[in-house]
Amino acid sequence: MKSSTTSSAPPGTSVQIHDVLMARIQNGEVDPQERLVDTAVATEFGVSRMPARDALMRLAHEGYLEQTTKGFVLPRIDHQEILEIFDLRRLLEPRAAAMAAQNLSEEAFGHLETALKNARQAMTDGEREKLFRACEIFRNGWINAVPNVSLRKAVQRYMTQVQAVRMMTFADPANHPVIVDGNTGLLEAFRRRDAVAAADRILRFVFDGETAYLAAHAAEEMNQSNEPRTATAAGKDTTLTGPR
């Protein structure tokens, strides 16, 4: 199948559907409980099941969706896998950040600065969604500056875990300064084009992210174990409940 990033021919319907659905997934427009069924997607895009199915299967292969017998759903990365991927990220991202530090153009650096400024402003204003988005732009910005394309793709491959973790850790506003300050340190290293500092900063950042995730996960498990006894007392966010 032609990739939308490499094909010189105008993309076919299945590629277009893939791109639209991927953008929705990445922008958080797909509900975790939602099921993407190929007949429904086909109807929405006015095509037959085949191109819809191709697009959904491709998204599943890329890790953005998971196939079930009742449609495609957002992947549920379990706790163990999230920890494993933190391990992996610590292997990949320091070198990636070091390479980015040496490779960043002035223009690209300017974009990082803007994104971080937006993140800090959104944190101050308490606008969680804008903060989420600005952090995403910041991360994508420096990753795109990594000249080793295979390393860049390897880092990008774990975006699903990064997003899953963020959805948990962003729920607690206490984590917001950790993220923004971590990114500020990274930006400083980029400003100095200091590869060693960039590697160190992102390593710490990923450790901090894991710490925040573990705290959020422990809180979630505590909430779940307390559920039967406090259900009438608590007006709890239902997204924290339900089967794993």
Place this chain on the structure above:
Amino acid sequence: MKSSTTSSAPPGTSVQIHDVLMARIQNGEVDPQERLVDTAVATEFGVSRMPARDALMRLAHEGYLEQTTKGFVLPRIDHQEILEIFDLRRLLEPRAAAMAAQNLSEEAFGHLETALKNARQAMTDGEREKLFRACEIFRNGWINAVPNVSLRKAVQRYMTQVQAVRMMTFADPANHPVIVDGNTGLLEAFRRRDAVAAADRILRFVFDGETAYLAAHAAEEMNQSNEPRTATAAGKDTTLTGPR
């Protein structure tokens, strides 16, 4: 699509086709010039184009094949990408080997020993194909002992590069002892369950592999640039020529 390794239901035809084709690719039974066309695959397996197409597309997503307008072919990793993946492998494989050293069962270690013994014997006998196969078994054996599933999959993902490099470097018998001795050092580290030594050994091994690849690549480029003037004099293996 259900993965053949995770599904509890009997695999459907497209999964079966996928598995057979993948085994062929990994066993070197697919010619680099060969094109896998979905109509031909369908005929071979006695099914319609749809499951054949699904299997081929899945193999393409997994990096085992590349889609062209005239069928699926073995991927051609270019020189630059091979070097990038060497970089990546040095990030991933030391930790993978360290974890394997700590996790290897006696049974698994025994299999590694057998594979290495077979490799040494094949090298002595000058049986290149058996040597290739034994090295493959050795490598797969220790990778399968890595408890971090995500790291294991990440390492396995670059098998295509490993195979492409081997096809080049195995052509020169002078490289055979480098490979066997490197694996012997790694086995020694595994025997001692010495994580640090295992990491060091595989790091050296990947560096040695890159050195051998660069030498083979330089020789290939020299052959290509000399082709017009020495064609009548040289009885050259045609696999070294042709467009990239």
Place this chain on the structure above:
DNA sequence: AACGCAAAAACTGTATACGAATATTTCCTG
């Protein structure tokens, strides 16, 4: 009210067919 069973609905995998795009081959002209 709960449980079990059967039927209906929902969804997927695969079959066949058609049209479009691309590559290859053949023929004609200079």
Place this chain on the structure above:
DNA sequence: CAGGAAATATTCGTATACAGTTTTTGCGTT
């Protein structure tokens, strides 16, 4: 003999349809 154009062949993308599997819903009985 070589090059270009046209025709043919090959392959893919997508459309529609059918059958099987799984899930959900409804009804009856306890």
